[in-house]
Amino acid sequence: MSPLKIKRGSSSHxxxxxxxxxxxxxxxxTLAVVVDNEAGVLAxxxxxxxxxxxxxxxLTVAEIDHTGHRSRITVVTTGTPSVIEQIxxxxxxxxxxxxxxxLTVEGPSVExxxxxxxxTGKGDARVExxxxxxxxxxxxxxxxxxxxxFEVTGTSEKIDAFAELMRPLGLSELARTGVAAxxxxxxxxxxx
Amino acid sequence: MSEEQMTGAKMVVEALRDQGxxxxxxxxxxxxxxxxxxxxxxxRIRHIxxxxxxxxxxxxxxxxxxxxxxxxxxxxSGPGATNAVTGLTDALMDSIPIVVLTGQVPTFxxxxxxxxxxDTVGITRPCTKHNWLVRETDVLAGTIHEAFHVATHGRPGPxxxxxxxxxxxxxxxxxxxxxxxxxxxxxxxxxxxELVTALAEAMETAKRPVFYTxxxxxxxxNKASALLRQLVDMTGFxxxxxxxxxxxxxxxxxxxxxxxxxxxxxxxxxxxHDCDLMINVGARFDDRIxxxxxxxxxxxxxxxxxxxxxxxxxxxxxxxxxxxDVAHVLEDLLKVxxxxxxxxxxxxxxxxxxxxxxxxxxxxxxxxQIGKTIKPQHAIARLEALTRDxxxxxxxxxxxxxxMWAAQYMHFNDPNRWMTSGGLGTMGYxxxxxxxxxxxxxxxxxxxxxxxxxxxxxxxxxxxxxxYRLPVKQFILNNERLGMVRQWQELLHGERYSxxxxxxxxxxxxxxxxxxxxxxxxxxxxxxDEAIKEMLAYDGPVIMDCLVEKHENCxxxxxxxxxHNKMILGENADTQSAIKEGGAVLV
Ligand SMILES: Cc1cc2nc3c(=O)[nH]c(=O)nc-3n(C[C@H](O)[C@H](O)[C@H](O)COP(=O)(O)OP(=O)(O)OC[C@H]3O[C@@H](n4cnc5c(N)ncnc54)[C@H](O)[C@@H]3O)c2cc1C
Ligand SMILES: Cc1ncc(C[n+]2csc(CCOP(=O)(O)OP(=O)(O)O)c2C)c(N)n1
Numbered sequence: 001m002s003p004l005k006i007k008r009g010s011s012s013h014x015x016x017x018x019x020x021x022x023x024x025x026x027x028x029x030t031l032a033v034v035v036d037n038e039a040g041v042l043a044x045x046x047x048x049x050x051x052x053x054x055x056x057x058x059l060t061v062a063e064i065d066h067t068g069h070r071s072r073i074t075v076v077t078t079g080t081p082s083v084i085e086q087i088x089x090x091x092x093x094x095x096x097x098x099x100x101x102x103l104t105v106e107g108p109s110v111e112x113x114x115x116x117x118x119x120t121g122k123g124d125a126r127v128e129x130x131x132x133x134x135x136x137x138x139x140x141x142x143x144x145x146x147x148x149x150f151e152v153t154g155t156s157e158k159i160d161a162f163a164e165l166m167r168p169l170g171l172s173e174l175a176r177t178g179v180a181a182x183x184x185x186x187x188x189x190x191x192x
Numbered sequence: 193m194s195e196e197q198m199t200g201a202k203m204v205v206e207a208l209r210d211q212g213x214x215x216x217x218x219x220x221x222x223x224x225x226x227x228x229x230x231x232x233x234x235x236r237i238r239h240i241x242x243x244x245x246x247x248x249x250x251x252x253x254x255x256x257x258x259x260x261x262x263x264x265x266x267x268x269s270g271p272g273a274t275n276a277v278t279g280l281t282d283a284l285m286d287s288i289p290i291v292v293l294t295g296q297v298p299t300f301x302x303x304x305x306x307x308x309x310x311d312t313v314g315i316t317r318p319c320t321k322h323n324w325l326v327r328e329t330d331v332l333a334g335t336i337h338e339a340f341h342v343a344t345h346g347r348p349g350p351x352x353x354x355x356x357x358x359x360x361x362x363x364x365x366x367x368x369x370x371x372x373x374x375x376x377x378x379x380x381x382x383x384x385x386e387l388v389t390a391l392a393e394a395m396e397t398a399k400r401p402v403f404y405t406x407x408x409x410x411x412x413x414n415k416a417s418a419l420l421r422q423l424v425d426m427t428g429f430x431x432x433x434x435x436x437x438x439x440x441x442x443x444x445x446x447x448x449x450x451x452x453x454x455x456x457x458x459x460x461x462x463x464x465h466d467c468d469l470m471i472n473v474g475a476r477f478d479d480r481i482x483x484x485x486x487x488x489x490x491x492x493x494x495x496x497x498x499x500x501x502x503x504x505x506x507x508x509x510x511x512x513x514x515x516x517d518v519a520h521v522l523e524d525l526l527k528v529x530x531x532x533x534x535x536x537x538x539x540x541x542x543x544x545x546x547x548x549x550x551x552x553x554x555x556x557x558x559x560x561q562i563g564k565t566i567k568p569q570h571a572i573a574r575l576e577a578l579t580r581d582x583x584x585x586x587x588x589x590x591x592x593x594x595x596m597w598a599a600q601y602m603h604f605n606d607p608n609r610w611m612t613s614g615g616l617g618t619m620g621y622x623x624x625x626x627x628x629x630x631x632x633x634x635x636x637x638x639x640x641x642x643x644x645x646x647x648x649x650x651x652x653x654x655x656x657x658x659x660y661r662l663p664v665k666q667f668i669l670n671n672e673r674l675g676m677v678r679q680w681q682e683l684l685h686g687e688r689y690s691x692x693x694x695x696x697x698x699x700x701x702x703x704x705x706x707x708x709x710x711x712x713x714x715x716x717x718x719x720x721d722e723a724i725k726e727m728l729a730y731d732g733p734v735i736m737d738c739l740v741e742k743h744e745n746c747x748x749x750x751x752x753x754x755x756h757n758k759m760i761l762g763e764n765a766d767t768q769s770a771i772k773e774g775g776a777v778l779v
Contacts, residue, residue, distance in 0.1 A: 039325065040314075040325075043314070051318055082505060086502060089500075089501040089502035090502050092502070093347075095342055095377050
């Protein structure tokens with residue numbers, strides 16, 4: 001009856017299985033979302049991710065324009081390309097969202113994260129911690145005779161690497177800000 | 193006049209008036225008393241007292257869907273607001289513009305677990321398009337105007353404004369709709385002209401095209417329906433529609449295939465499956481439509497016209513995504529296609545229509561009315577026959593088999609005439625919706641096609657219908673079963689009918705009479721026409737209790753998890769093994 005060749009019974013996937021897991025890889029994207037700084041806006045963004053089952057690897061938010069009441073949310077998320085597209089479209093639907101930028105695809109960008117490490121120890125371990133901190137260009141922001149608090153800024157990978165090194169040397173507490181990111185300058189950038 | 197000092201409560205009424213609101217559905221309580229006091233002191237806005245806040249929201253949905261204007265609801269804090277949640281979710285799923293105003297405890301008590309305090313904006317955040325908690329009287333009027341703007345622009349939807357009681361009492365400056373600072377919320381309505389041109393090109397060469405239209409055409413307004421009709425008539429392409437889009441193209445139009453989807457027509461579903469060009473106009477590839485995604489219309493190029501970018505490529509990947517408003521895009525599409533010579537592949541279309549006629553000859557909706565029991569299909573077919581020529585008819589439904597039979601056997605020749613809960617499938621929607629429709633169209637014939645189980649879910653609204661003498665006709669197909677659930681248990685759970693029958697049903701005639709309305713009972717096919725005529729003739733609310741076959745299944749049906757060409761038809765239905773293991777987890 002049908003002039004088309006129809007695959008039958010070729011798949012037992014359910015109707016909700018919207019993505020082809022076999023062909024699409026999981027990608028990591030950094031999104032910058034500019035929003036009105038109003039009550040509940042962060043809850044809307046987080047609620048969207050949890051309600052629709054998207055991943056959040058990192059999320060930072062702070063006001064960036066006091067007079068204009070604007071905040072910038074930086075979200076690092078993972079998903080297949082079609083899920084990433086959905087996330088952007090869904091973010092765009094939120095009424096107080098002004099702009100959604102996918103820094104991962106919109107050209108080169110820079111990402112930075114800040115972390116504070118409390119490392120407790122004596123003797124050789126303490127010396128080694130300080131030596132490594134120097135290599136990582138960490139600042140010592142507090143110290144006692146038995147501890148340091150280091151401040152490290154860099155990519156998330158750099159912070160991961162520093163944490164790995166500090167663990168055996170007495171890492172007792174760690175606080176990370178999450179990623180902040182910006183697109184690199186282009187010729188036509190203007191002051192805002 | 194537009195910059196004036198007044199209390200927040202007065203502002204609410206003033207803002208509603210300035211928005212052209214003529215009716216509000218609501219229920220009072222402590223946290224909205226100042227607003228009720230203002231309503232008492234004026235007579236330009238009519239307030240309809242419902243019997244449950246869920247009823248208010250569905251009534252507002254019915255009002256909105258039948259007029260194209262936003263529906264308005266006013267309820268109190270706490271339980272008033274939580275009772276509105278189902279209606280809000282329903283409106284969100286079906287893209288219905290409504291504005292819900294809730295009272296809230298005074299600002300200085302928020303967070304103290306005050307009497308009837310609920311985190312209303314928190315609870316309703318995921319079930320509104322947007323919501324606001326207003327903390328100062330000065331911004332109240334602006335927020336209400338903004339709420340109307342958001343509800344009605346872009347993809348329509350429900351919004352909520354939560355107003356603490358001290359904000360209602362305090363004085364502030366009123367601003368009119370024109371003086372509100374314009375919001376940045378201005379969704380794009382014009383489609384990308386290159387993509388529109390590509391679609392026009394595809395239409396010229398398509399051999400097996402089909403229009404797949406949906407609720408977005410209704411949302412877009414009468415102009416969209418008119419343009420769609422023009423486009424369909426000029427191209428000669430077949431057209432099908434979702435449940436939500438019925439009436440946008442007339443069912444007496446010659447290119448009409450009938451509804452598609454899980455309980456759609458054979459010819460519509462096979463046309464979708466076999467087409468080479470699918471033109472989706474304001475529909476969202478719902479799972480009732482697609483069946484098994486992998487096998488959905490495997491050989492077609494797909495175009496999708498939708499105002500919401502998140503609807504595009506959400507479920508089905510399309511080659512021609514056109515983001516914009518239906519009316520704007522169709523206007524451009526017609527222009528471009530006509531300028532290019534208004535061409536189609538006539539010979540191929542002829543062959544395609546021959547194929548479609550072949551499918552149509554299966555006559556997938558045929559049924560036999562035999563014996564002394566009324567078949568539900570027959571009841572609907574008679575209702576249709578006896579009301580078809582009414583100049584001003586509106587049909588609402590509840591949710592279940594009766595809803596699908598109404599969609600199959602009733603015909604809609606205009607948009608905004610069909611009110612049903614599609615996305616959420618809310619039992620209890622239809623009765624209050626019919627009240628909202630009748631409020632908007634006092635002289636129209638408004639019928640709610642109901643199942644007895646659904647109808648009971650909001651039966652308290654009999655009080656509303658009686659109080660306001662709304663002549664809504666409640667046409668109950670009483671199978672003493674939760675019919676749709678029973679059907680799935682037959683197909684999927686080895687005929688183990690776990691809790692899917694309606695026991696201890698009321699005597700619906702007495703129930704109607706208890707509210708001062710009219711009740712009619714009918715269980716004999718020979719009396720059916722007379723009973724329906726009696727219902728239609730009565731000037732006031734009527735419940736017609738129509739006893740029907742208890743074990744009827746609704747066909748055609750695409751079992752969940754199956755592709756379009758695996759439909760079960762009524763005649764040779766093998767219901768035992770219809771749903772396979774993979775499909776069983778689906779709803
Ligand atoms: C028991 C039951 C059985 C059902 N069986 C079926 C069935 O067999 N067949 C069927 O069709 N449905 C069925 N449904 C309904 C189904 O669940 C969906 O609600 C329905 O298919 C969705 O319709 P739609 O695609 O037209 O989308 P809608 O929900 O109406 O969405 C409209 C779409 O249009 C877009 N839009 C809105 N405004 C505009 C505009 N101005 N311009 C452009 N785009 C716009 C929106 O963004 C959205 O994507 C059933 C429901 C129930 C409860
Ligand atoms: C609020 C709500 N609860 C449960 C359901 C699941 N459900 C879908 S159809 C149905 C049975 C409806 O029975 P009835 O109203 O008598 O209609 P029929 O199917 O018999 O025509 C049920 C329970 C629902 N859709 N909505």
